[in-house]
Amino acid sequence: MPEATGQAAPKAKRPTRDQRREEILAAATRVFGSKGYHQGSLVDVAAQVGITHAGVLHHFGSKDKLLWEVLEYRDRVDVQHLEGKHIPGGIELFRHLVTTARQNAERRGIVQAYAVLTGESVTDGHPASTWVAERFSVLRGEISQAVRVLADEREVTLPEGEPERAAAAVIAVMDGLQLQWLLDPAAVDLASGTEFAIESILTATLGAPVRIAAS
Amino acid sequence: MPEATGQAAPKAKRPTRDQRREEILAAATRVFGSKGYHQGSLVDVAAQVGITHAGVLHHFGSKDKLLWEVLEYRDRVDVQHLEGKHIPGGIELFRHLVTTARQNAERRGIVQAYAVLTGESVTDGHPASTWVAERFSVLRGEISQAVRVLADEREVTLPEGEPERAAAAVIAVMDGLQLQWLLDPAAVDLASGTEFAIESILTATLGAPVRIAAS
DNA sequence: CCACACTTACTTACTGGTTAGTAAGCCCGG
DNA sequence: CCGGGCTTACTAACCAGTAAGTAAGTGTGG
16 A cells, blocks of 8 residues: 555555456456356446446457457466476376366366356357367367377377377366366365376276376 | 138148147257357247247246246157167166267257256356256266166176266266367267267276177 | 137237446546 | 546347237137
8 A cells, every 4th residue: 555644545546557457357257257258247347346337348348358358368377377387298287187177176266167158158159169169179189199198108009089089088077077066066076086087088098007196 | 811712721720839839949949059048038939939029928937937848848858769768777878878979969959058058057046057957966876876787797896986976977078078069070079989988987997898889 | 509708829018127338528647 | 737547327229027908719508
C-alpha cells in the first residue's frame, strides 16, 4: 500500500492495465471452468473483479476473444511452470504426466475448466474447438515421441502407428479419469489411477514391464 | 379447408401422442448432441418436428424434464439393442465394449451427444450430473465384476480395489478416445484403439496376456 | 348414428429474465 | 489537462415458461 504522508486515503490503488487484464483472465478461467463458456457470462466474470461487464469488454473486445486469451494464458502459465526444465522426454515425460495428475487432484478448478471446455468444444462451431484439437495433436506428437525413445532404449521395434496409438490411449485415460474424478472424487484416485493406466499401456506397447518411479 | 369428395385429402394424419413424443426425443437428442443442453433451445427442437416450442413444453413440461427423458430414452434404446442377450459378463463384456466402439464410429451424432452432455455435466448444478455420475458408477460396478470373473477363471488373486481401478481406466480410455476422435477422426481409430487399450489394462491387471477376439 | 361433451394437441401472444455488445460521458492519475 | 479505465444506460436478440384460445379428434347418451 502506497503513500503514508501524501494522502493516506484508504482508497485502493487503481491497478495497471496489465494487472487488470490478468485479474480478468483469472476470473474468466474460474467462471468458464465452473459454468462452461456458454453458460458463464461476462457479468459473472466482471463481478469477480469488481467491475461491470462493459469494463471487461473494454479490455477484451468480445467474449470470444476473452476465451482465446484465457486459453493462451493457461498455456503460458503451464509453460512458465516448466521454465528452464526443458520439455522432458522418454520416461521423464511420463513421470511428469503422473506428477501433473497428482497436482491436479489438489486443483479441482483447473481440472474442471479443462474438462468443461474440452467437452463443449465438440459442439458445432465452438470457438475453442480448434484450440483443443491442436492441443491434442501436439500432445500426441510429444507422447508418441517419448514412446519411441523408450522403444529405442530397450531395442524393440514397434509396428507402424503403434506409438501414436499408445499416445492417444495415454491422453484418453488421463482425460477420462479426470471426468470420473470430478463427478465422484471418492470413487477414483487420480494419481494412482493415472500411473497404473500409463504403466499398463507402456508395458503392453513395449512388451516388457515399465515402471514409473516417484519424481 | 378440407372436404372435396369423400375425404381423399392428402392431409397428413395427426401423429399419436407416443409417436410425437418419440419424434421430439429424437430431435432433442440431435439438438442437445450438436449444441449442448444450454446452447440448444426448445425452439431448435420444436423446429425439427415442425411445431412451436410451446408444443414441446405441452408434451414434456420443462426443458429439464425433456433432458431427463432424452437420457432415459437413450438407455432404453441401448438396452433394447441387447434384448434377450442378457448383460454379458466376463470376457464377453469386453468384447461387447469393443463392438460398441466399432459401431459408434458409424454413429457420430450419438457419440457427440454423449461427449457434450458428459462434459457439460461437471458444471455446477447441471441437471444431468447425477445421471452421468450414476451411469459411471454402474459401469464401474459391471466392469469390475467382469474383471473379477476373469481373475477367478485364471486363478489369480487381485489386490483390494484393483478391479475397480481397472474398470475406471477402461471407461476412461473409451471416453477419452471418443473425445479425440470427435475432434480429429483421422488421428484416432476408435475400434482398434479401444481394443488395444482394454487389452493393455486387462493384461497388466491379470499379469497374463488377455486377447479379445472378434465377436 | 349422431349430436353434444369432453380431451388432446397444439398455436399465438406475452412475461420476465438474461445475454453480448455499443455509445457516451465521468473521473482520476500522471 | 487529457487520455485511458471505467460506469451508466441502452439495444436487440434470445431464452424458458405461462396463459388463453382453437381446431381436431374421441367417447357417449339418446
